[in-house]
Amino acid sequence: MSLDERSYRGFSDTDLIKMIGSGDHTAFSELFRRYKEPLYFHAKRMLGDQDEARDIVQDVFTAIWSKREILVIPAAVDNYLYGSIRNKILDYIAHQKVIIKYADSFDRLLETGISSTDDLVSEKELARIIQTEISRLPEKMREVFELSRNGELSYKEIAEKLHLSEHTVKKQAQRAIKILRLKIKLTIFFFF
Structure with a gap:
């Protein structure tokens, strides 16, 4: 870890968000370092799937970086991140229900006479x-x-x-x- 990276540990989450808005990669890395594990365990506990939990955390951080110039995050950055994880999980669950619905329809079609x-x-x-x-x-x-x-x-x-x-x-x-x-x-x- 470089001296520059260590100095970012002293910044608040709100300061990091402001720096990320200006395109600061090191600030983004620091925010990711702080929250990746707690968010991953939160998502894993809700989903019961390690890979999907990892993907959801990455999706949230990818969205932050890609929208960094227009993103407005309230002072409670941790609440925003946990809320984003929850919303992504709800989207994932809704998508899975649609998939299951279509797969069940297909299975019923097969059972009704098509061998x-x-x-x-x-x-x-x-x-x-x-x-x-x-x-x-x-x-x-x-x-x-x-x-x-x-x-x-x-x-x-x-x-x-x-x-x-x-x-x-x-x-x-x-x-x-x-x-x-x-x-x-x-x-x-x-x-x-």
């Missing part, structure tokens, strides 16, 4: 849907997914090849599968 995906669409059409959804994944996620599935590489091999951590590769592959599963179900559901 397999092959009955829904031809193999060629299904392959086209899958390829379209893979191409829509974010670039790094798509690359990890394709190396994992098509290249048949292990997470460790992919991490070395792409200069990423093995944890990041695993997380990207899991998210890709989750996204693809949902999008393909929804595409087939709306197709029929």
Whole structure:
């Protein structure tokens, strides 16, 4: 830690917010350092999911940085941060309910007489849907997914090849599968 970074520890949260508004990266780093763990544990306790809790904390801080020039945060910065985490979690839960609703609708459709995906669409059409959804994944996620599935590489091999951590590769592959599963179900559901 540099002398400059240590000197920021003496600033109040309100001072840090003002400096962040001026584009001060070190002030932003200090605010993140102060709150990342308590916010993470708060989100994890509410969600019960470590990865989603981490993502929500990162989303809140990303929003602060991206809106730094116009963001108005009250004097109680900690209340603002915890409120932001709570709102992100509520958005996440609402989104999950929508996903579950559509997945349940699709499952009911399958149970009412359609025995397999092959009955829904031809193999060629299904392959086209899958390829379209893979191409829509974010670039790094798509690359990890394709190396994992098509290249048949292990997470460790992919991490070395792409200069990423093995944890990041695993997380990207899991998210890709989750996204693809949902999008393909929804595409087939709306197709029929």
